[in-house]
Amino acid sequence: MSIFGRRKKKKLEEQxxxxxxxxxxxxNEEKTIEKKTPEEPEISPADxxxxxxxxxxxxxxxxxxxxxxLEKSRRTFGQKLTALFTNFSGVxxxxxxxxxxTLIGADVGFETAVQxxxxxxxxxxxxxxxxxxxxxxLIVSKLVSLYTRNGTKEDNHLVFATEGPSVFxxxxxxxxxxxxxxGKLANRFKKRxxxxxxxxCDTFRAxxxxxxxxxxxxxxxxxxxxxxxxxxxAIVFDAVKKAKAENYDLVLVDTAGRLQNKVNLMKELDxxxxxxxxxxxxxxxxxxxxxxxxxxxxxxxxxxxxxxTTNVTGIILTKLDGTAxxxxxxxxxxxxxxxxxxxxxGEQVDDLSPFSPKDFVDGLFSGFLExxx
Amino acid sequence: xxxxxxTDRLQNAFSKLRKKGKISETDLRGAMREIRLALLEADVxxxxxxxxxxxxxxKAIGADVLKGLNPTQQIVKIVNDELVKIMGDQAVDLNKSPxxxxxxxxxxxxxxxxxxxxxxxxxxxxxxxxxxxxxxxxDVYRPAAIDQLVQxxxxxDVPVFQLGTDVDPVEIVRQGLQKxxxxxNDYVIIDTAGRLQIDEKLMDELSRIKALAHxxxxxxxxxxxxxxxxxxxxxxFNNQLDVTGVVLTKLDGDTxxxxALSIRxxxxxxxxxxxxxxxxxxxxxxxxxxxxxxxxxxxxxxTLIEKTQxxxxxxxxxxxxxxxxxxxxxxxxxxxxxxxxxxxxxxxxIMKMIPGMANxxxxxxxxxxxxxxxxxxxxxxxxxxxxxxxPNLLNPSRRRRIAGGSxxxxxxxxxxxxxxxQMKKMMNQMSKGNFNGMDGLLGKGVGGRLSKxxxxxxxxxxxxxxxxxxxxxxxxx
Numbered sequence: 001m002s003i004f005g006r007r008k009k010k011k012l013e014e015q016x017x018x019x020x021x022x023x024x025x026x027x028n029e030e031k032t033i034e035k036k037t038p039e040e041p042e043i044s045p046a047d048x049x050x051x052x053x054x055x056x057x058x059x060x061x062x063x064x065x066x067x068x069x070l071e072k073s074r075r076t077f078g079q080k081l082t083a084l085f086t087n088f089s090g091v092x093x094x095x096x097x098x099x100x101x102t103l104i105g106a107d108v109g110f111e112t113a114v115q116x117x118x119x120x121x122x123x124x125x126x127x128x129x130x131x132x133x134x135x136x137x138l139i140v141s142k143l144v145s146l147y148t149r150n151g152t153k154e155d156n157h158l159v160f161a162t163e164g165p166s167v168f169x170x171x172x173x174x175x176x177x178x179x180x181x182x183g184k185l186a187n188r189f190k191k192r193x194x195x196x197x198x199x200x201c202d203t204f205r206a207x208x209x210x211x212x213x214x215x216x217x218x219x220x221x222x223x224x225x226x227x228x229x230x231x232x233x234a235i236v237f238d239a240v241k242k243a244k245a246e247n248y249d250l251v252l253v254d255t256a257g258r259l260q261n262k263v264n265l266m267k268e269l270d271x272x273x274x275x276x277x278x279x280x281x282x283x284x285x286x287x288x289x290x291x292x293x294x295x296x297x298x299x300x301x302x303x304x305x306x307x308x309t310t311n312v313t314g315i316i317l318t319k320l321d322g323t324a325x326x327x328x329x330x331x332x333x334x335x336x337x338x339x340x341x342x343x344x345x346g347e348q349v350d351d352l353s354p355f356s357p358k359d360f361v362d363g364l365f366s367g368f369l370e371x372x373x
Numbered sequence: 374x375x376x377x378x379x380t381d382r383l384q385n386a387f388s389k390l391r392k393k394g395k396i397s398e399t400d401l402r403g404a405m406r407e408i409r410l411a412l413l414e415a416d417v418x419x420x421x422x423x424x425x426x427x428x429x430x431x432k433a434i435g436a437d438v439l440k441g442l443n444p445t446q447q448i449v450k451i452v453n454d455e456l457v458k459i460m461g462d463q464a465v466d467l468n469k470s471p472x473x474x475x476x477x478x479x480x481x482x483x484x485x486x487x488x489x490x491x492x493x494x495x496x497x498x499x500x501x502x503x504x505x506x507x508x509x510x511x512d513v514y515r516p517a518a519i520d521q522l523v524q525x526x527x528x529x530d531v532p533v534f535q536l537g538t539d540v541d542p543v544e545i546v547r548q549g550l551q552k553x554x555x556x557x558n559d560y561v562i563i564d565t566a567g568r569l570q571i572d573e574k575l576m577d578e579l580s581r582i583k584a585l586a587h588x589x590x591x592x593x594x595x596x597x598x599x600x601x602x603x604x605x606x607x608x609x610f611n612n613q614l615d616v617t618g619v620v621l622t623k624l625d626g627d628t629x630x631x632x633a634l635s636i637r638x639x640x641x642x643x644x645x646x647x648x649x650x651x652x653x654x655x656x657x658x659x660x661x662x663x664x665x666x667x668x669x670x671x672x673x674x675x676t677l678i679e680k681t682q683x684x685x686x687x688x689x690x691x692x693x694x695x696x697x698x699x700x701x702x703x704x705x706x707x708x709x710x711x712x713x714x715x716x717x718x719x720x721x722x723i724m725k726m727i728p729g730m731a732n733x734x735x736x737x738x739x740x741x742x743x744x745x746x747x748x749x750x751x752x753x754x755x756x757x758x759x760x761x762x763x764p765n766l767l768n769p770s771r772r773r774r775i776a777g778g779s780x781x782x783x784x785x786x787x788x789x790x791x792x793x794x795q796m797k798k799m800m801n802q803m804s805k806g807n808f809n810g811m812d813g814l815l816g817k818g819v820g821g822r823l824s825k826x827x828x829x830x831x832x833x834x835x836x837x838x839x840x841x842x843x844x845x846x847x848x849x850x
Contacts, residue, residue, distance in 0.1 A: 097409070100413075104413045104601075107600050107602075110410065173598070173626065174486070175483070175485060175596065175623075180515075183516070206492075206521045206524035206525045207519075207521025207522070207523075207524050207525075208521070210516075210517035210520040211515070211517035211518075211520070211521070214516030218516075228524075260626065261627040294606070295598045295599065296416035296602075296632075297414060297416050298416070298598040298626065298627070299598075299600075321569065322482070322570075
């Protein structure tokens with residue numbers, strides 16, 4: 001086991017102890033507590049998580065945030081697989097159904113789940129395998145290879161222009177956290193010495209412009225905006241022009257949330273993209289799709305359609321600090337070759353971390369890789 | 374529309390059954406598998422799915438399905454009954470306080486659509502019950518959340534009580550309720566900040582607001598796109614606050630909306646409203662039975678009929694019969710019809726409510742541009758009154774003039790006139806009650822009959838409007 005894994009395991013144990021304490025305390029306080037749902041212990045570590053103590057470097061804080069965020073995802077996933085095997089009696093049709101369900105339950109995605117299940121079935125039937133341990137290993141290796149099979153070339157770093165301003169366009173459905181992510185990213189890049197400009201192109205939703213302006217005030221970053229209900233392409237034009245004239249390094253463009261099946265709204269995005277490209281040839285350098293981690297299989301549809309219409313270059317996965325899982329990201333990466341570039345882990349301005357695929361997979365799989373070894 | 378793919382899949386499973394005279398146990402197994410995967414793919418929680426499929430299978434085997442005259446129908450019925458059972462039998466109204474004000478509290482995760490729904494609900498109450506609601510802005514955390522509610526309030530002309538972001542939300546609610554008392558508001562809608570169900574501090578805040586306000590209704594707002602996590606969210610909020618109802622938002626997307634099933638099954642709390650669009654009027658009452666029929670591909674005919682009835686005025690209906698046999702469908706009717714269609718919502722929405730249309734492959738990728746309707750209307754409006762009443766007048770020269778007047782190419786004018794001709798033929802047929810050519814289009818069985826009812830209703834309304842118009846013309850002359 002790697003040092004990384006050991007550190008995490010230790011952490012996990014600490015948290016469990018804390019959680020246990022909290023639970024006992026709670027139970028003492030109110031004797032009449034109802035029957036505990038099986039989910040409860042799974043959630044409680046999060047409740048009792050305290051802020052990282054004595055973190056000196058920013059990076060350490062980031063890794064820590066990251067681990068905390070993923071802790072829940074990993075545990076649920078591992079638990080589900082364990083649960084699958086506790087009922088293991090032999091390989092029959094029900095076993096494969098259970099396997100499919102388990103994978104889907106972890107939000108890995110329907111197609112991916114069926115694919116894995118079919119591959120496992122093929123191999124088991126070819127070898128007439130009946131040993132639980134071997135089968136467990138097989139499933140795990142399938143998952144890992146599925147991830148690495150198509151996913152090694154994708155770059156998860158943001159692309160900047162070599163010269164002149166870079167433009168990042170943020171797209172996504174309603175309420176996923178586009179504006180919040182921009183607020184966080186603006187702060188991050190400003191800290192790193194970039195001259196950042198925000199463009200408030202959500203002219204549709206009530207209060208959206210004010211929301212971005214508030215972030216601009218917090219981050220100390222100027223915001224280009226227009227009147228409500230005005231053409232977002234006009235605002236993006238103004239913003240890009242201003243960025244060129246005043247030598248900004250980075251323009252972050254907020255857009256109105258839109259459901260991916262609204263054809264005309266998707267066309268509007270394309271128009272904005274064209275306006276940007278006309279002003280700065282290689283821009284936008286990034287079109288970032290913001291996905292809510294609590295979204296289920298619809299995230300795949302979002303990624304697919306947004307990619308088709310606006311040529312999305314990467315994903316920001318938000319709200320990963322809840323009980324949300326990461327499964328669908330694997331499927332999206334596998335099928336659409338879109339990788340996650342940042343993850344949102346909370347409501348504070350620094351609750352945003354660059355996505356590290358290795359840590360993510362390690363975090364997601366180490367829970368059940370160990371017993372198999 | 375929601376549940377569409379679920380419909381596809383179930384119909385697929387059943388069409389496999391339909392092709393055989395009898396079903397074997399293997400067939401049944403296959404069908405059950407399709408149902409299970411369809412529900413899972415639709416983000417229905419997997420334990421819910423498991424129980425559901427088990428019940429259906431038990432009932433299917435227990436009943437005389439294998440020997441029955443029409444086995445497919447029996448399975449459809451069992452699935453339908455089960456779906457209805459999980460989702461509840463009928464629509465559940467808002468809880469009302471015996472004495473004003475009725476207090477409604479909106480809770481949910483970040484970005485679920487609480488503020489928008491609060492506005493929609495206020496407008497709905499205002500329009501349908503002539504209520505005078507007050508909204509309280511209790512989200513002091515997210516930047517500009519209060520601005521958002523204030524702007525929504527302005528849009529729909531409903532007062533908003535706010536104290537800025539520096540005051541404790543509980544205190545805001547306390548003063549807001551006082552204000553409502555003074556102003557005699559009959560409804561109070563409390564908007565709260567989005568929060569995770571595992572955030573103890575913020576959940577405690579909600580408990581305190583609840584203890585203070587004693588809301589008659591605590592509505593949990595859930596994004597219809599939520600995955601397996603919907604169950605955790607619903608359980609978390611329900612355990613802490615004992616919510617009284619659920620609002621599903623963003624159902625106008627292409628999500629299958631399985632969250633609806635899971636939440637019902639896990640919490641037992643009724644889904645009271647669904648958000649189906651970005652306009653302030655896009656909030657509908659949730660009808661579980663209709664949603665179940667929609668899942669089964671019977672279309673949402675009842676909603677369509679209800680919408681049709683709502684959009685049209687029922688007066689003078691008896692006079693209509695006189696006109697019915699007249700061959701008089703002209704461009705005025707055409708525009709009239711288009712206007713009515715537009716009032717009912719987007720073309721796509723309406724098409725999908727018609728049974729058989731939801732999974733009609735020809736329509737699957739047909740994105741009907743709302744502008745097409747506007748263009749057609751522009752063309753008609755560029756005609757002289759004489760031309761509108763007598764399409765035969767339209768010679769090439771007139772067509773060119775119309776093209777110029779409406780700013781559309783001549784080909785489009787021609788196409789539109791041709792379409793009009795086809796429509797005229799169809800309308801004539803329909804007004805005589807002849808649906809022969811359209812059977813396939815509208816689907817068969819119950820759904821088909823329902824759609825005929827809806828079409829008939831539409832035909833009647835068009836005739837009635839025409840009569841009105843003719844009356845007016847006569848008066849003018």
